[in-house]
Amino acid sequence: MAALHHIVLLLLAATTANALSPDGQALLAFKSAVLQDPTGALANWNATAPDPCAWNGVACSADTNSTGRRRVVALSLPRKRLVAALPASPLPASLRHLNLRSNRLFGPVPPALLAGSPALRSLVLYGNALYGPLPEELGDLAYLQILDLSSNALNGSLPASILKCRRLRALALARNNLTGPLPEGFGRDMAALERLDLSYNHFSGAIPDDIGSLSRLPGTVDLSHNEFSGPIPASLGSLPEKVYIDLTYNNLSGPIPRNGALENQGPKAFVGNPGLCGPPLKNPCSPDTVPSSDSFVPKDGDSTAPEAAGGGKWRRKGLGKIAIVAIALSDVVGILIIALVFFYCYWRAISSKDKGHRAAAGSKGSRCGKDRGCFGKDESETPSEHVEHYDLVALDQQVMFDLDELLKASAFVLGKSGIGIVYKVVLEDGLTMAVRRLVEGGLQKFKEFQTEVEAIGKVRHPNIVTLRAYYWSFDEKLLIYNYIPNGSLAAAIHGKPGTMTFTPLPWDARLKVMQGVAKGMSFLHEFSPKKYVHGDLRPNNVLLGTNMEPYISDFGLGRLANIAGASPFAQSDRVGLEKVPSQQSDASVSPLVSKGSCYQAPEALKTLKPSQKWDVYSYGVVLLEMITGRSPAILLETMQMDLVQWVQFCIEEKKPSADVLDPFLACDSEREDEMIAVLKVALACVQANPERRPSMRHVAETLERLNGSS
Numbered sequence: 001m002a003a004l005h006h007i008v009l010l011l012l013a014a015t016t017a018n019a020l021s022p023d024g025q026a027l028l029a030f031k032s033a034v035l036q037d038p039t040g041a042l043a044n045w046n047a048t049a050p051d052p053c054a055w056n057g058v059a060c061s062a063d064t065n066s067t068g069r070r071r072v073v074a075l076s077l078p079r080k081r082l083v084a085a086l087p088a089s090p091l092p093a094s095l096r097h098l099n100l101r102s103n104r105l106f107g108p109v110p111p112a113l114l115a116g117s118p119a120l121r122s123l124v125l126y127g128n129a130l131y132g133p134l135p136e137e138l139g140d141l142a143y144l145q146i147l148d149l150s151s152n153a154l155n156g157s158l159p160a161s162i163l164k165c166r167r168l169r170a171l172a173l174a175r176n177n178l179t180g181p182l183p184e185g186f187g188r189d190m191a192a193l194e195r196l197d198l199s200y201n202h203f204s205g206a207i208p209d210d211i212g213s214l215s216r217l218p219g220t221v222d223l224s225h226n227e228f229s230g231p232i233p234a235s236l237g238s239l240p241e242k243v244y245i246d247l248t249y250n251n252l253s254g255p256i257p258r259n260g261a262l263e264n265q266g267p268k269a270f271v272g273n274p275g276l277c278g279p280p281l282k283n284p285c286s287p288d289t290v291p292s293s294d295s296f297v298p299k300d301g302d303s304t305a306p307e308a309a310g311g312g313k314w315r316r317k318g319l320g321k322i323a324i325v326a327i328a329l330s331d332v333v334g335i336l337i338i339a340l341v342f343f344y345c346y347w348r349a350i351s352s353k354d355k356g357h358r359a360a361a362g363s364k365g366s367r368c369g370k371d372r373g374c375f376g377k378d379e380s381e382t383p384s385e386h387v388e389h390y391d392l393v394a395l396d397q398q399v400m401f402d403l404d405e406l407l408k409a410s411a412f413v414l415g416k417s418g419i420g421i422v423y424k425v426v427l428e429d430g431l432t433m434a435v436r437r438l439v440e441g442g443l444q445k446f447k448e449f450q451t452e453v454e455a456i457g458k459v460r461h462p463n464i465v466t467l468r469a470y471y472w473s474f475d476e477k478l479l480i481y482n483y484i485p486n487g488s489l490a491a492a493i494h495g496k497p498g499t500m501t502f503t504p505l506p507w508d509a510r511l512k513v514m515q516g517v518a519k520g521m522s523f524l525h526e527f528s529p530k531k532y533v534h535g536d537l538r539p540n541n542v543l544l545g546t547n548m549e550p551y552i553s554d555f556g557l558g559r560l561a562n563i564a565g566a567s568p569f570a571q572s573d574r575v576g577l578e579k580v581p582s583q584q585s586d587a588s589v590s591p592l593v594s595k596g597s598c599y600q601a602p603e604a605l606k607t608l609k610p611s612q613k614w615d616v617y618s619y620g621v622v623l624l625e626m627i628t629g630r631s632p633a634i635l636l637e638t639m640q641m642d643l644v645q646w647v648q649f650c651i652e653e654k655k656p657s658a659d660v661l662d663p664f665l666a667c668d669s670e671r672e673d674e675m676i677a678v679l680k681v682a683l684a685c686v687q688a689n690p691e692r693r694p695s696m697r698h699v700a701e702t703l704e705r706l707n708g709s710s
Helices: 002-019 022-032 111-115 136-140 160-164 209-213 234-238 260-264 312-317 321-362 403-408 443-457 489-494 507-526 557-564 612-628 632-639 643-652 663-667 669-685 696-704
Strands: 034-036 058-064 070-076 083-085 097-099 104-107 122-124 129-133 146-148 153-157 170-172 177-180 195-197 202-206 220-222 227-230 244-246 251-255 275-277 410-416 420-426 432-438 467-473 476-482 542-544 550-552
Touching (some): 022 070, 111 136, 136 160, 209 234, 489 542, 507 550, 507 612, 612 632, 612 669, 643 669
Parallel strands (some): 070 097, 083 104, 202 227, 227 251
Antiparallel strands (some): 058 070, 420 432
């Protein structure tokens, strides 16, 4: 009887298993390898449901296959604390995205796991305890675009088969124990890469010469903390100009090439390589390390010199005496001509400068031509409207550098827009600044520019980026600010564009940012010299410091751009990372706000004059974005309603708070009361009637009273 009962159970189990699709059976095989599931992430994974598309972390295609079932295309179970060894059995063959980052997976990456899912587009196993070599089967993933195996314990070399992944856009292998040289042809075959992070490994050998073929890299090439040796290939200069190249702490040697993208790198990109020399390092190259400019010219009797270097006849016969004398005379004549030109230019510069000083001292109405480069000032030591101002003007006493030091510093581009270009500038003493270079503008507006920028420079608040200095000349306008290192609030909420892995901010950090921005905006509205209006508050214009403290940027930039003659309307490509700040006067028009912006107050469509109530509305939208974790722009495109309308709809439909709050905050249920309190503040800020919105001072005081206030 017992045997019969056992047979019946086996038949029932087989019948149930057959009810599952092959994709479901493959997922159950994965579940069987899980030793611990403390969060219950796989609780609803069972054989009683024939469709695995309803299981936690599983996503399926919209269409069906020949059997009428949808195919599993994604498995995403990040941060679930799963303890498991990856199974040797294959996952669903239709799987395109696998994200198991930040769990407790251990053991090697099984070849069968990759071979069974040839359609994989992204493989993210970041932050586990995987070890062993990378399988050669990686090369079978012809459609792979994102491979992130960072922060594991993988060893061995990078298999040459990875070069078959011609569509790979992101390769992140940081913080492993990988060794050996990069495969030959790495740069040529990986030309689609947009992100490359090989830091904190033991890669060795030379950096491939063809690495300059990675022409699509917009961000960082991180080869730091490895054992790469030999010279830096000049081909690195062929990378995009915005790229940041990190070669720190390797065994590189020789002079640093200064071409293309390499010219934008500061000394911090090369430290930890004692054998490197030349700018931007302070370690000069010795004569025997600098390539000779005539080393390619063959010498008499040198039988190894190639014919193409100087011609076969020249190599055999040598130069005649007459030719040598002629060359020597021509060199002398050339040097004399250069010397005469130099002394003539020097005499003109001194003469023009003396005339400029005499003209400025003798007559306030006199005018200096821009070709003369005059430095004249009137009797009050204030530059006239018609005199070019060539000095760097410090707006506080802590600015210890001058224009010459600034222009000689290492810099690389952070972003471009219609207003100008933003640079990260590293001075010789290591001080880092952010510099916005405005486009050319009218010389006659210098005094207006000076008045506005010096008023902005007087604004000092812990949550507002500080304008430290400025420079004005006929064809150059520079604004120098404190450099804020931790990116924008937009990236902290949603992640940087093109990256699939990021850690959302916890509630304490979000509340700290909300409080800091409210304090900064309250100061602008009520305590700053002109009671400023920002006019374009959004997460891209809030920067985060080392300890995630918020800094408001970009206020007043529109007015300065108008004075300087820039085109502030061309803002579609404004950068959110390390934005350079300014301020916006209450009496001025905000040219940075575009029609239909999700952060724009409703009344902004009827009038161009910004008000403080505009800022309150924008701040309310930012609060909603931080609480919900949703992007206003995405909602607007997919649901035909913006974030404000969506939240109001959820409240009218009496949906539970869990449907509104960011799912990442669900684990912090003890602070839900604070979250609801902030949600109420945000809803008050986005009232359609401007008069019903609170002041930023009232908002700041309300948030400060919350239990989590700092």
